[in-house]
Amino acid sequence: MTILSENPLGDFLRARRLRLDPASFGFVPGRRRTPGLRREEVAQLANISPTWYTWLEQGRGGAPSREVLNRIAGGLRLTSPERDQLFILAFGHPPETRLTASVDITPRLQRVLDSFAIPAIIKTATWDVVAWNFPAAVVLKDYGKLPADKRNILRMLFTDEDARQMQENWEGVAKLIVNAFRADAARVGPSDEIDRLVAELSQLSPAFRAFWQSNDVAGHGEGVKRLYHPQIGAITLEFSTFSVEGRPELTMMVFNPEAGESADKVQAWVARCAPHA
Numbered sequence: 001m002t003i004l005s006e007n008p009l010g011d012f013l014r015a016r017r018l019r020l021d022p023a024s025f026g027f028v029p030g031r032r033r034t035p036g037l038r039r040e041e042v043a044q045l046a047n048i049s050p051t052w053y054t055w056l057e058q059g060r061g062g063a064p065s066r067e068v069l070n071r072i073a074g075g076l077r078l079t080s081p082e083r084d085q086l087f088i089l090a091f092g093h094p095p096e097t098r099l100t101a102s103v104d105i106t107p108r109l110q111r112v113l114d115s116f117a118i119p120a121i122i123k124t125a126t127w128d129v130v131a132w133n134f135p136a137a138v139v140l141k142d143y144g145k146l147p148a149d150k151r152n153i154l155r156m157l158f159t160d161e162d163a164r165q166m167q168e169n170w171e172g173v174a175k176l177i178v179n180a181f182r183a184d185a186a187r188v189g190p191s192d193e194i195d196r197l198v199a200e201l202s203q204l205s206p207a208f209r210a211f212w213q214s215n216d217v218a219g220h221g222e223g224v225k226r227l228y229h230p231q232i233g234a235i236t237l238e239f240s241t242f243s244v245e246g247r248p249e250l251t252m253m254v255f256n257p258e259a260g261e262s263a264d265k266v267q268a269w270v271a272r273c274a275p276h277a
Contacts, residue, residue: 007059009089014057016076017042045075064090080246105131109244112252118266119237119255122244125184126197127153127177130250138273139229139237139266140255154181154197158205168226168234171207178211180220188249225255232269235262 018036022029027041037045043053048068055061056072064072069090073083084094105122110131113120119136121129121143129151132143141163143151150156156163157174167173185194202209225237236258244250257263 009086010057010059012086012089013042013072013076016078016082017057020076042072042075046071047075048072080248116254117270118257120252122250122252123153125188125249125251126191126193127181127184129153134274135266135270136255138270139235152197153177154201154208158201158208166227166229168228173225174207175211175214175216176218176220176223178208179214179216179218182212182215183217183219186217224258229265229269232265235265237262237266 017039018034020037022032022037022041025037025041025045027037032038039054039057040050043050046053046068048071052061052068053072056064066087069086073086076082078086087094109122113122113131113133113136116133117135119139120133121136121140122131123129128148129141129143132140137144141156154177157167157170157177164170185191185198188194198212202212220241222238222240225239226234227237228234237255238258239253239255242252242254244252257266
């Protein structure tokens with residue numbers, strides 16, 4: 001018979017606290033009756049009242065604020081999944097997603113991209129492409145030849161004539177992507193980076209400004225992308241979008257050529273462009 005905890009948030013905090021090495025936080029281990037950090041040490045790290053933290057572990061004192069939980073998560077050095085669990089236990093849902101300054105891609109994640117024989121990329125919530133595989137470079141865009149600040153899908157779509165010419169239905173695609181970007185912007189919350197990008201594109205492109213001011217929102221989980229590739233002609237790609245576990249600011253997009261002529265064209269072109277060819 002499973003016995004459910006009456007204080008799951010407090011149990012979670014206590015379990016994480018007891019697993020930590022005091023020395024790694026700058027505390028002298030000394031003689032301790034229990035392993036891990038003391039409650040007052042967690043309170044010190046989180047810059048909150050020791051009494052309030054003690055009450056929180058004991059399930060007293062009411063619900064904590066988001067700011068307090070964020071301080072505790074930082075003090076305990078919680079991982080992203082642990083922080084999500086902390087907020088779920090406190091509020092019933094994960095914390096709001098926030099943009100992170102780091103867009104580093106692990107070698108393991110890059111190897112996942114490289115394992116695909118079809119185009120695949122990883123983008124941020126601001127639609128910056130931060131990783132891609134070889135098929136993406138030869139079918140979609142050779143991102144490696146662009147400066148990092150030019151690898152933004154929205155900037156390319158609204159300011160790069162070559163990118164515009166590749167779209168079979170530029171207006172439809174552009175509107176859909178702006179609406180999907182709006183959904184991402186709402187998901188991550190207020191962001192200076194998003195504000196700057198919207199202001200820049202609104203000034204550079206009347207079309208972007210009009211689409212943005214429409215206030216429409218759309219998902220971008222999957223769909224069909226029809227392109228005119230300058231070397232291989234018209235192709236149809238079915239795209240699917242996946243979240244990157246532990247990195248809510250990142251999304252993987254995989255572009256699967258439609259069976260038949262498109263698949264044959266893409267496969268032949270990727271093989272022809274491969275370094276060993």
